[in-house]
Amino acid sequence: MPEQISKETVVKVSRLARLSLSPDQAEKMTSQLAGMLEHFRDIDALDLSDVEPMTQPYPLKNVMRQDVEAKSLDRQEVLDQAPAAESGRFRVPPTIGFDV
Amino acid sequence: MQKLVEIVAGVTNGSFTASAVVEEHLGRIKARESEIHAFNLVTADQARETAAKIDDDVKAGKKVGALAGVPIALKDNMCTRGVETTCSSKILQGWKPPYDATVVTKLRQAGAVVVGKTNLDEFAMGSSTENSAFGPTKNPLDISRVPGGSSGGSAAAVSAGFAAASLGSDTGGSIRQPAALCGVVGVKPTYGTVSRYGLVAFASSLDQIGPFTSDVRDAATLLEVISGHDPMDSTSIPQSAPSLVSVLEHGVKGMRIGRVTDLPEGCEPDVLARLEAAFDALRKAGATIVDVKLPSLQYCLTAYYLIAPAEASSNLARYDGVRYGNRVEATDLNAMYAATREAGFGEEVKRRIMLGTYALSAGYYDAYYGKALKVRRLISDDFARAYKDVDTILTPTSPSTAFKFGSKTDNPLAMYLCDVFTIPTNLAGHPAMSVPFGVGADSMPVGIQVLATTMGEQAMFKVAAELERAS
Amino acid sequence: MSDDAVLPNGWQLVVGLEVHVELATKTKMFSASANRFGDEPNTNIDPVTLGLPGALPVLNKHAVELAMRIGLALNCKVQPCTFHRKNYFYPDLPKAYQITQYDHPLNIDGFLMLPGEVRIGIERAHLEEDTGKSTHFGGSSGRIHGSDYSLIDFNRAGVPLVEIVSRPDIRTSEQARQYVAELRAILLAVGASDAKMEEGSMRCDVNVSVHKPGTPFGTRCEIKNVNSIRAVGRAIDYEARRQVDLIEGGGTVRQETRHWDDASGRTETLRTKEDADDYRYFLEPDLVPLVPEQSWIDQVRAALPVLPAARRNALAELCGIDKDGESAFVVVERGQDDYVRQVVGNGGDPRRSVIYVQQAFAEQGATPKVPAKDLAALTILERDAKVTSTQAKTLLADLIEAGGGDVAAIAAKRGFEALDTGALEAMVDTAIAAEPGAWQKYCDGEEKALGALVGAIMKSSKGKADGKAVTAILQSKRQK
């Protein structure tokens, strides 16, 4: 059973999720998450060793499509919806550092 | 107010026009929408155009669809080509999808008239519509109360007569709970029955689209139209949808109805009283009430609030300010991501993204997400055992009637408890629907939830129709 | 093997490769948008490709079949499998997750044989989707660091990939190069990919570590951006030396991702393990399991062509050449081994047939225009010394130019009658008389002197003399 969630963990998770939290927000988030996780401990007592995880409600398999091409979306219609575009492409700010 | 089936009949046989029907609904919108705020967008011009086209077709003697002239409202998390689709989030505000959701295509082909996009809790995360970035929707029956959520706008639109029917999405009760709180019928079909293609994902393994209507027959009619296999959705069940309208008059004689003996606590007594009244009515109509045990039901909330946020944290990662939606500019990429998502998402959405990211992250997966998937199996197994003995199960839809604004906003867990009766069926993938069945102590409507097993919609609708007759 | 590859002081190189190949499908892995290289940016896009809200993936059956071909050609077990989401933020990754295979990949536990019966284990070959393409602008280098902004094209996003992961069984940079070359040959043979490293449809990540035999493997570094077979060898040699120098200098190797810079011939740190992402893998809820039926697997296996190694063996046997040599490799890679077989079947000299094809048919493809019987005739003319090897080359060019023809007639038209032995002997005698100094040196065992004598004869015969025949006469005269 994991120990109580720490503010450091919350900050790390927020970075993973690309949500910047102010120190105050991180504090509040930590206590809210801790409260929920505490509540969620009700399942810790269950013996689940022989239980198959259930990931989907309906047991389908082998759903495939034929390799047949369909029309592309209109580039202009799509780029009109983009926050920034240039030369038929989407524009983004530069990546700093080595995080590629 | 006209029923959906009456509108289709009248428009098709020419006793009145689709245009007249649309104007009548637009008039009601004009009169009360500023007070209710059911819609993020009213598409009046498009609706008039569509209605005129149907009227032309009728005049020309052309065949019209099964929903000809029916004003329908769509939850604003279903993609409509060229028409703003926001999920009630600032991050998507202004976004016009370049494609239609499969359900939208089906509605258009059937001759339905889309009157607007309805308000919701941001990205369908909530039970009161208070989490909308564009302000809450009011319950048309008492505007000091919430309409429920997350499909609060769709429930209110039908309840207020703004549309003859609407579509919502249900991940943990988001159709059934607002239906109960607004006094209308709401159906969550079997997972895989209605295509999710074009439904903005919240939790992919739980989300289903379903109808809101003012009665059971309308719900059956609309569900028949939107159901069916869609090759664009890999989780769509490759079977044709069962006929529902044809079973409504069958009655419940000989049917076995489950009463859950270990129902989670916290339900208001007047709501429980209505549940007993429902059992009485069904017994009177010839059904047998059978006690069933669902011991894992108590763990549903935990399983759900780990699984749904986990999937959501991944589904909502695409809102990064690159391809669509809104961006907050910054000097480098990661700063842009963080600023965009910080400004674009509301509190509840951030909370669930955080919870889900945490539940999936290295070192915590097995303790949280992995365990929740196993609990999901336990719940499914519980149901499987119960359905050996019964055809349907009855529970309250919501532990309470519509509550006052702000009464649960400070405590996320209290809000989560609103879904305690609706969540289990999403985890199991089963169908369930809410039918209005009298009122509570506050004179607000009480909804009774009818549950059935996978593809058990016919049994469910038989019972729902019987309850409607008895109410 | 280059000198760099030999590590000092008994250090042993350990290499594993992860090779990504784009599959030769018409459409993307999970949508009907076109899989085509070189189109205008963002013209092969659809809701799935762009990760639009509400879009859902549907698996491309042909991509699965091509992946099965790869797996079966690499002796893998094809098994029931699932898809996971690998979550990370990057602007060319539209959904902010890549759909890939995690704990249950389609193909597992195979192997690939290198020359000299060296067996390289294949851990897995799994299906996944490609990302879009970022281009960096501004700044000085046009590289990512220091750029002002980037532009993104999503045409490549969602293109089906198979990632082939070898076991760390490779011990020299030469083996690594052979592995990539052999893998590429197999991919081409089974039609799974066009495997163009220069266009990025085949991309190599190289895991390099060093250790002393008998001790555990060292910490490995993953090298990205290794875009040619030659670069695979160079990058490994550089990186192995770097690691050995680091360790011998008292340092330790950090687990990190490094970037190969082909221009400078160096690897450099891209990111270290500490800032590695936590990918939060979980089962993709929008897809269902893939359980290939045995009948489907059998069908795909039965339809596999003869693989390059077997074809090289057969060709080598037919032509009397080295099965691991350049000729066999090149001719089979071009798919011209069947043609060589036809030439030999038409009476062609086996060895000459394969050499001609290797040397002159690079542009011809699997079905050269020169009729097999014409090439066969040419090999016979040369074998029987009716024309010299120089003349044969000219005639071969004539055949290619004209798309075939009567070789004897062309030779006659060009005046290529070979000199008879009597005439040759007379010319040799004349040359010895004319160059007595050179002849004396040659007789004293100075082989270099031979050149002057042969040159003189070739000149006086106006190229009609066959160099080999002349040399043979000179040798026999010296022995007398």
Ligand SMILES: [Mg+2]
């Ligand atoms: Mg890899």
Ligand SMILES: [Zn+2]
């Ligand atoms: Zn990969």
